[in-house]
Amino acid sequence: MTAPLRLVALETSPPAFSTEAAASMAREIFGVDGTAHPLYGERDQNFRIKTASGPGIIFKILGPNEDPGSVEFQTEALGHIAMMDPTLPVPRVRRTVSGEAYTRITDERGVPHIVRALNFQPGRVMDGVQPSPALLRHAGSTLARLNLALGNFFHPAAGQRIVWDLRRIVDLRPSAKLIDDAETRKLIEAVLDRFIAFLPDLSRLRHQMVHNDLHPGNMLVDDDATQITGLLDFGDMIHAPLLFDVAVTAAETVGEMPPLDYAAQIVAGYNAVLPLRDEEFPALFEAIIARHALAATIHAWRRHNDPAGAEKLGALSALGAPAIDAHLSAGRDAVVAKFRAAAAAKPGVTNLAERRFHALGRGLELSYQEPLHLVRGEGVFLYTPDGTRYLDAYNNVPSVGHGNRKVAQAIARQMETLCTNTRYLHESIVDYAERLTATMPDGLDTCLFVNSGSEANDAAYRIAKIVTGKTGAIVMEHAYHGVTDVVAALSPYYGPFAQPLATFVQTLPSPDTGADPAEAARRAIAALQASGHGVAMLLIDSAFVSNGIVNVPEGWFAAVAEEVRKAGGLVVGDEVQSGFGRLGDEFWGFATHGVEPDLVTLGKPMANGHPTGAVVARRELLKTFTDKIDFFSTFGGNPVSAAAALATLEELQSRDLQGNARATGQKLREGIAVLNHPALGEVRGKGLMVGVQVNGNAALAKGIANAMRRNRVLIGTEGPQGNVLKIRPPLPFGAEHVEIFVEALRASLD
Template sequence: MSADINQSQDLLTRRQKVMAPSYRLFYEEPVEVVRAEGVWLYGPQGERYLDFYNNVPVVGHSHPYVVERLHAQALTLNTHTRYLTAPPVELAERLLATMPSALGSVIFTCTGSEANDLAIRMSRFATGRRGVIVTDAAYHGTSDLLSGMSPVTGLPTGPDVYTIHMPEAFDRPEQFGDLVQGAIARMKADGVAPAALLVDTIFGSDGVVADPAGFLASGVAAIHAAGGLFIADEVQPGFGRTGEGMWGFQRHGVVPDIVTMGKPMGNGHPVASLVTKREIADEFVRYQRYFNTFGGNTVSCAVALAVLDVIEREQLIAHAAEVGAQLKAGLQALAQRHPIMQNVRGAGLFMSATMASGSVAGRVLNSLRRKGVLIGLAGRGNVSLKIRPPLVITKDEVTYLLDALDQVLATEA
């Protein structure tokens, strides 16, 4: 074991020497991993960690069917969308089949950041306005534009960006609309016209805000009444995670003007997309062009198609609802036994719970890591536990997490 520790320390030293300090590691004791399968990560000596954090491998780490389709397409053809090839057409058709009929155009990118950046460009072009509303703990991407729309990073908001403060839950659905209308009023007072409301539809970076289902509708109505567009960022809630449909916005009975997606779309392979209304896409292309060399390449599309196949064949949306219900009930039971954990909330396999403080949440996170269970933190001050495993998690593995968390919470009493 000491040799293993020394090897990990040597790797850490090498990493720090050559990689920029902007790269950060999770946990007080960084986790070295050499392979992964399903919902388990494995270290160099065979030690294993139950993954209740990563939404990116949505159908499980190293899913054999996804790997097989990636390999087969890479052996056959990998090229961009300047040539006529079948995979991007089929992927666009499959994605649109999961969307409301009003959404009819697909643009492929490599990352969710690229998709969100393009969504802002399109919304500002379509409306001729500049104002954008985001939540005050949002994260929407890494570009210069989006860093100003991602307050959770601690960076200042960009020009013409207005924030709203999300509670952990709403007492009535109309409250979200009140927040959006308040932001619109502040914009108008500053002489700014609203172009878009951009939200992650599970509000993951805000600590998860899921209830009551339908609360988004009042905010969407408010931005539409003011002449702006609604952009649904589905990077975190998309691809069946909420257990109530393929997309998070479906829980709220709304039709976005633009939908963005990334990360889980390729189960870890870099592929992302923007979906919008045909009239918005048609007007945009009259004056601006968008081409992404790797966006929509044939290998990425084959991988994304394989992910859709697995979600359908393994019935992972229904599975997320069933296993998510067990997870939520188990967390609520723990909250009754351990008052230091409160306000369990979420949908499907995206759960959160508020701890007494950020320092307590950090201790719980690191204690679970030492027990071989990986979760994350979210919300202002990282005060909330963030639990969002690959959708193939089993009921036995949920029990494993709950038992470990029960033991850790007992030490915090």
């Protein structure tokens, strides 16, 4: 039986010269006098020539079918690598006594062979060494350095049709039928077919010169097995997708740990030097399993056609089916997530919590009894350094999803171009202001940009004081509006650090207490007037989050707003948590209450995590303020922030994430209610702002949240007594995520 096509390295036919002949040729051709010791070679006959002093050389007698162009290719490549990165441990070409990179000899039958030599590299072969994580990362980083050095090199021979090129799977596919075991054959054929279908995607990835064979048998390590000291055998170099090199090393580095753990460490080391692109992570999964399938297929062909050549490939072929099973059982998404997390993690991070306490102080709270170390986010999921995936049902800041590519690209493009302040003309801030105010009621048409929701609420209070000439403010009991000194006074939040109300602040009871809203507003107004402050503003979070995400009686907010306006105060809608479509029915939370504020404050999700905030005002109000106050924020509304906010708004609108919040929020509340568990009470909220009353104290609510964390779903707690589960995921949260959430909650309650 013959191969479907003539491919380099399919048939192995190394020469068979004696050690005495090799030693003699080394002495005569290269001037190196020593004893010859045979080494393995798939297509070449290799010897180490040991000398009485010095490291000696590797003497190579090439097979009769080897192309001189391939030898020239390797010679030039090694010279280029040495020039680009002189410290890379690659072989150095040893020239003949006449100064040539190679020459020719003939065997006893008159068949010509190319002979060449390389300086010997000290170290022991990594194959057989139990690799530590540090060694694996060093292997990855060394490979990345090699790829960087080869990035600007090309040679015509790089197009050789070599059997170990994964793209040749198309040619080798018929040979898979030679695999004897039926189950293994079925598995290998399925992976080969899978990779053939993947080839169009592969062609769109980064291509360059790659080693294509950097497995442990072609790497040398130091005596302690902590460092790579040598990279060997450049005979399989080709121009191919860059990730082929990562795939080979990741696939063929094995030991006592699961194969995925080895691969993740190699990816971590590689990415620290040469970052992989987003689209290369899933391609890496496909290439790794394809490499195993290719090895099994070549082994099967050789067993039938080249038994001597098959012998050395047996151990690698035996890895194939178990390694493929490990990858497929874990699933591509999980493996890719593990690789991404490994790439994002900083190696060697230990005692991170203690380091954090030392650097940041112990007063900065950590979520959960078992603090969570996160290194990457994607969509509605977050990942730890080992690739463990958590469903994020808590973080409302990345409103259009963690790692949103369009937002990230907008930030990067603008940062590379210009980032300055708003005292210069620039289109992006004007574009965003126009797009933003178009979503607001008529009259809310002018923007003041700052950097956070706290700053926005601080600015809103300043505007209200200037416009009204009063200083009093009305907020909700247990309200939270931010962290500046003034805004903290407007935030009588629950907890051990709650302070007595400032004299310029009055509060309203929560809407779920049944208190008459108009009467409560009149009492607060009277108190402010009696103290001489008067009423400057009413500041309301439209989702009533810190009150426990309560269901608000129809007309409640409007009744309070009417009384405040009668007293001459402004109505300020704090949309930091409730805005941008989160409540589903309306784009802005205040609209769900039938109220049109005088000022609207924005922050958190406005730019998907980029620090951005704003006050949207009626034009005449902002003019009154700026006529009297020279207000300026250095970073507020800078071009990068504007680009991030604009990309976020475009994502919200083009993907109809408001509609998704409405539909998915309904499914989520229904799914929680169906559990009908005695620990859970009323399920409240709108869209993807959900509160679940816990029939117990704060400790029970915290216990449920910690159990959810152990079940890989993240939520928080809220409310005056801390006994409300707070659920406010990124807005791409869909029906499939509701199922994960509900099952995790069921398990946590049990």
